[in-house]
Amino acid sequence: KQLNQQPPSTTTTAQFYSNTNDFLQAVTGAYNQLRAYPDEVLWMGEMRSDNIYATSDGNRDWQLIRNFSPNLTTVSFVNSAWDNNFNGIYNCNSVLDNLVTKGTNVTDPNLRARFAAECHFLRAFYYFQLVRLYGEVPIVQHVMTASAIEKVKRSSVSDVYNLIISDLNTAIDSLPNSYTTVDIGRATKWAAKGLLGLVYLTRSGPTYAGVDGPTQGTNEWNLAMAQFNDIIASGQFTFGASYPNIFSYTNENNPEVLFDVQFMSTNNGADFPSQLTPLSYWGGVGIAGTYGNGYGSCTFDISKNLRASYAGSMGAATDVRDTFNIDWKYPINTSNPPAMDTANPFIKKYINIAKRGVAYNDWPINFIVMRYTDVLMMKAECILNGATGGAQSTVDSIVNLVRKRAGIAAVSHVTLPMLMEERRREFLGEGIRWNDLVREGMAVTTINNWITADGQSSTIGQVMPAFVIYPVPEAEMLTAPGLYTQNPGYQ
């Protein structure tokens, strides 16, 4: 009798899922792994793109990502992104399974449907991230035992996309248009549609030789554009008037934002604003020490041709995005006068010293995953790829809307390369550029050209088609030998 001890300080699964509040907490738990997303796209996306060229002060983990090393299987970012996304999927599956068996404990059927829809959205989100990072991945739709999971092989990207699309359609059916007050930040119908549009758009991109990657050459530009058109027609979103205001600490979840990862100080602080920043910057604002990215005196410079790209589009006017996104010149100590660094511009987009929390990982700023400008520009991308029902004038007007807000001159006859370069300037630091390059089949040529143009050939290796996705982490390969086949091009 005394041997039956139950933990006094932790909730047991047997007790849980017994009422609406339990399920609410479980759904919240499913959102938790979104917290890993910003660092994932910065270190594995922005770092791999032509937006920054980082210099290392030793042998650093991220260096292999930046250098296009074929030897990435033990890099911690590669490892943790796999683990985190699958943990997110597990959390979604736990809720979905329990909704099947105990769902009636949620008395409001609409709420019950919303909970399921939120989990379907999140599962699609995590899977889409996995597909973009690793290509083929195992499909897990229910909680499985350890021995069962050791028999689940990687599925083709096409099968994973089918699950993602099915999940998103389920989510679209039951998610609300919007939320109020303390529910703001949950997945909406429009977030799901935006993601679905991006999924179609990505899938449509040209394939890379020998790689079962995120692009499948499906040419579903029409399907993608339909989603974007729905969003635009909904009237739920507006094109933000001021570029900096979109990223303001006091203007989160403004009408630009379709979906973002929520952060707040103390209890749910963000560390992405202080990633990809040089340590010396923190010395200049007098808070050296614990701040920064943990990589000593590494620098994360804006690449030369991106600097030129901003300048080239500047004309007489100043590109608002240039001055907002980048710190070109900053003090590196608190002497009077301070020593200045003018050689290592970096992305300061999300830093607001006055709003910093108690530590380097405690910034109360959300990370925008998708915003309305992106939706508009993706629509333009669909049109330029031949989606029916679009016109060059629509493309031009979208791009000029963006350029006008940035304070630079209008252009006409926008081509796909022009659009993609505009996106590069617009979304710097938002973890989007690398995915753009992969999606439009530009990853290999553009990066290789950039490496040469920026004079980085001595450090950065040749980009191979295989490198549009990452390898399966070594830990996974070793855990169940023979279960997974490694992606080509990696050792």
Next chain:
Amino acid sequence: PVLAQNEAPSHPVKGKITDDAGQPIPGASVIVKGSRTAVTADANGEFSIMVHKKDVLIVSYVGFQDKEVNVGTTMTFNIGMVKGDKSMDDVVVIGYGSQKRRDVSAAVATMDTKSLQEKPITRIDQAMVGQMPGVVVRQQTGMPGSGFTLLVRGTGSISAGTEPLYVVDGFPLDVNSLNTAGGFSNGNPLNNLNPDDIESIQVLKDAAAGAIYGSRAANGVVLITTKRGQVGRTRLSINGNAGISQVARKLDVLKPGEWTQMATELENDKWVASGAGRTADQTIAQRQAILGLASNVYNTTYMPDPRWSMPGHPGIQYVNWQDAAFRTAPFQNYEVSASGGTETVRYFVSGGYMNQEGTLINTGYTNYSVRANLEATVAKRLKLGFNIAPTYSVINAPAAEGKDNQLMHLYNMIPVVEDSAGLNTGAGKNAVYGWATSNISPVAYLNNVIASNKTTRNLYTVYGELQIISGLTARSTFNYDQSSLDSKSYISDFVAGNVTDRLNSPGKDASGTYSGFTKQNYVNENTLNFVKTIHDDHTINAVAGVSYNYVHLETFKIATAGGFANDLVTTLSNAIPSPAGVTVTGTTTESNNTLFSYYGRLQYSYQGKYLLSGTVRRDGSSRFGKSSEYGNFPSLSAGWRVSQEKFMQPIDFINDLKLRFSWGKSGNNNIGDYSAIPTLITGAVGQTLYGNYSFGGSSNATAVTGQVPNGLPNPNLQWETSNTYDAGLDATIWHNRINIIFDVYQKKNTNLLLTIPIPAASGTTSQLQNIGAVQNRGLELGIGATIYRTHDFLWTANGNIAFNQNKVVSLGDLGDLINIPNAFGLGYPPFILQKGQPMYEYYAIKSVGILTPDDINNPKVAKLPKQVAGDEKFQDANGDGVIDANDRVHAGQPTPKYTWGVTNFFHYKAFDLSIQVYGQHGGAILSYIARAIDNPSNGLATTLGVWRNRFMDTRQNYNAPRGRIYSTYAIPYTTTDWIYSTDFLRIQNITLGYNLKSILKTGLFSNARVYASMLNWFGWDKYKGGVNPEAQNTNLTNGTYPLPGDYGAIPLSKSAILGVNVSF
């Protein structure tokens, strides 16, 4: 049994009791055999007593062999006693009883506790270092007062803990495993116990001996008996010693001049690599010009500090950080005890005070202890007794050891600081020296933090013993152990946060916590004991019992949320609000576990020649799944005293010879409470991990509780069991001059509670399962010998050696190999569990020298991308032309292959000298502290001395121990460069004593002795990458495996002590 005494004794006898050297033995007891009549020898060793002529006197004294004397008509006796080194007559404590060593049929190691009082020893585990074959005490920390790790016969369990069960005076203490970082989270079972109170220590090594403790005996059982009163007059004893300690060794890192020279070379290399047209001979001014910097601005990556090369280096100071942080620390220890007894009441009372400052600044240990044991015969057949041991200790232990703690900073802090900052570089208003990392001075840190851990421990035992009929006794005990820790931590903002905050918002970056736990362990045991001798030939001893054990643990923690208002008040009453408006955060937790057991033992002896013993125990533990909570643990052992056989009688050479065989099963449930129950996890207050999230955007930002499954549950967890076979031999030979104890054993642990990696697609990366088996085989030898004896001189020696071979036998259906990644997320997994190999073997890429230009040009020599001549060369173990995970090689095992210890005692007249030496061989340490300070490429830290002989373009040393300082290839995260042998030899103790009785011709003292000791003063080891080859302070596997390693340790201390023992 009490014999009837019909007539009053009428024969007066007197006598004198002396030792080998003819010195009187005051306090020796003289008992009339079969009666309760007893006297104690006086200060001159003399006694007188009234007896019958037919009586037999038994003379006994601790450390001497009992002697029986027939009275007859003799009136005066001169009784010489012989020192009993490890006599067959020694009483050995076994579970729920005791036996003479000659009757023991299982493997039991006994520790010589005679010299315990005269060593500057602060803990019982410390006393056991190097003393018993097969019992390895690992001194994993130099922090005073911290518990050590005890390993009995190798490591049997992979994930479920390897600590033995400690039983103090019959009270089984709660087993508390090492945490994964190699320390004890909720108190070591031996905390606060005063080693001066110990009468004896025995370790039950095989399952036959331990099986009576069943479930928790798989890692051995340590039985500790405290001192008790004996019938006779009151004995008062005072022990005191005091001395000093220093660190036993320091770490060899580059000296200031060596470091500035290497840093200059590195900056030149980086400068040259940073762009075309940049050369090493460009001056600082030229480099400033190229970079567009003002003449007072230095790019520390590309330029040295010009002051390094100026004579006298004006404006900067060179510092030896280790000299600044380690000190000569005083030690003192006093104990007073009184004991005595009458026929009906026996008592022992002691009080102790110990104070040991640590060799690292701001560390120290103070212990106050009281013990009282009392046993009373309250009625003819009823004995009652109690033991009380209240203690209190304070340990000052700032976060010094382990990754990112102060010693790691200390060892790799560069030896240069600004004059204006000195040892406070980076602290207070001082900036960090421009060419250093951003670390705050570890010396300033240690001096400006409070880390005080106060442990209150109360051990109580109450028992009653009733003799129901002759030979049958019932005993019931109630044991209660309460251990409470209160920790106060305060980190002044002088050594936290940053300069701006210190100036603008003082106190904001200060932090403090108040935390601790209370652990209650309640054990009730009820036993029946039956002893019967039939026809003088058949002796039966039977025990049956039932016990119930309940452990309750509560923890709490309160922490600042936003800093302190100022530096003047360091309690949390002075805390200020965080941006969220909270001043403090806090949490509490509780957990329980229960164990319910039945057990029995039957021992049978025929003519003292053939010995048989069998035990069985059935345990139920709340930690396992409902269907698997009970486990059965039987054992059998047999002994044959060959020397009692007739055919042995003519052989004089052998005094005693016994062969032993045993088999037994015991269990292990050391997996933490509730491991079998599927639970959910949420973030603790102020913690963002695990489930919690926030919603609401800017205007309604709200933290929301989330709950997610805590790993992948396994409700089928069951007992891990170990099966031990042991064959042994006990012999006394050559006129009792040599004692031998020899054992061979095989211990196989099966159904291992093992955390195994599973595909992350399951949602988690590991799961606790019952899988696999580990085997330990070994050989143990203990020898005690009287080497030389004359009237004035005695030389005795004890030696022990133990070989243990550990290997993984099975990993269930996981195949042959589990790879275990390191905690730092990088590199190929450096640890493996592989069938047929030792547990947690190191598995790393082997470094094999320096790449020569020939190697570079030779395509057959495998290289990493971008390697150049002068870089380190790695072995392409599988010969496929690439260096990758498949080139890892077996590179050593964490546990030693054999351990040994030798103690020599010399007595010459009034002098005595003992020298204790011990060592271990065959193990290795994969040192991440060595790795951390063996990496000059960022230039901001100092490095191991190994870099003195580096490869340079100007000095192309292809025999250098390391490659170029500046390299652009990705160095494999773990290579054999950081695997060091843990072989060592230490002279653990040298004590020289002098017996004052020979000059103080007074009857005031029964014993008076002064002595001087040197503890751990001399030692040799091969660990060049750290300071203590046994150090453990950081988990190396992200907490999944109990695989602790060294990431910066306090060196062990060496001490010199003067002491005195006086008894009245």
